Amino acid sequence: MKILVTGAAGFIGFYTSKVLLSKGHQVVGLDNLNDYYDVNLKYARLNELGIDKAEASEFNKVCTSKSNDFSFVRMNLQDREELPGLFKKEKFDIVCNLAAQAGVRNSIDNPDTYIDANVVGFLNLLECCRHNAIKHLVYASSSSVYGMNKKIPFSTDDNVDHPISLYAATKKSNELMSHTYSHLFKIPTTGLRFFTVYGPWGRPDMAMFLFTDAIANDRPIKVFNHGNMERDFTYIDDIVEGVVRVIEKPTKERIEADDYYKLYNIGNNSSVKLLDFIKEIELNLNKVATKDMMEMQPGDVERTWADVDELIKDYNYSPNTSIKHGVKSFVDWFKTYYK
DSSP states (O other): OEEEEETSSSSSHHHHHHHHHHTOEEEEEEOHHHHHSHHHHHHHHHTTTOOOOHTTBBBOEEEEEESSSSSEEEEEEOOHHHHHHHHHHHOOOOEOOOOOEEEEEEEEHHHHHIIIIIIIIIHHHHHHHHTOOEEEEEEEEEGGGGGGOOOOSOOOOOOOOOOOOOHHHHHHHHHHHHHHHHHHOOOOEEEEOOOOETTTOOTTTSSSHHHHHHHHTOEEEEGGGGGGEOOOOEHHHHHHHHHHHHHHHHOOHHHHOOEEEEEEEEEEESSSEEHHHHHHHHHHHHOOOOOOOOOTTTTTBBBBBBHHHHHHHOOOOOOOOOOOHHHHHHHHHHHHHHH
């Protein structure tokens, strides 16, 4: 199939593109390469996919890897002229939207950016899917939509009408917009609520990276809510396995059953104490962290845990990477990349 992967220079988009390519699909990656975090890391990911930095830097120009199976275009999703033109030219079968302005805490300080990228951009993408006979739209939602949900584990049947960050509100809006387009225009859409994803090539604003970087360089780490936090930490390989299974499964049965809109949790199906996670990083760095115990940050929650039974049932999803293995893989990559 010919698949558009948005956010292809991002953490999950990069891995998803690699796996799809390894399975023989033709992939066109899209990313605006913004400077929310170190853009050199994004260029390095693209280089792994065979795209030269100089070519990738130019807006709205499709460039192709040496192996000719991966193409890349630097583009903003909210561009109402260039994005429809790309769809018309490339004639995609499937769209996998992993592009978004990420970060719960940053959304409090920079709300406009989140509306532009996550709401306006997503609407533009839906319109392109509508007018170009896209067979399936798979898109990233987030565990943040659960807000201060007390029921554990989190289920897609739970009420998510009370987000506590603008980032979460934009992700909830994506789900609602997808439902509308699935209902009105019979577009198969599948939303995946990602839980805390980590692994090599991970985002520098995520806990895994921040903790490792600080401990390795003898700086104190900020431990919020005095360490009384738990997360459904999910290794990148397990996440991408689920994403690709959803992309590759035909939607014929769903269409016949008039079941166009789907929503799943995608995570590790367990919850890990933050201090245990930090301990694994310490072991792999052979250093003890200096911990600054902090109050809970606005927009944050104490615990996340994904109920992934539906994804297991429908896609035979099987997350099985232990924290021990996952943390070691990240720290090994970190030591090599930042040597």
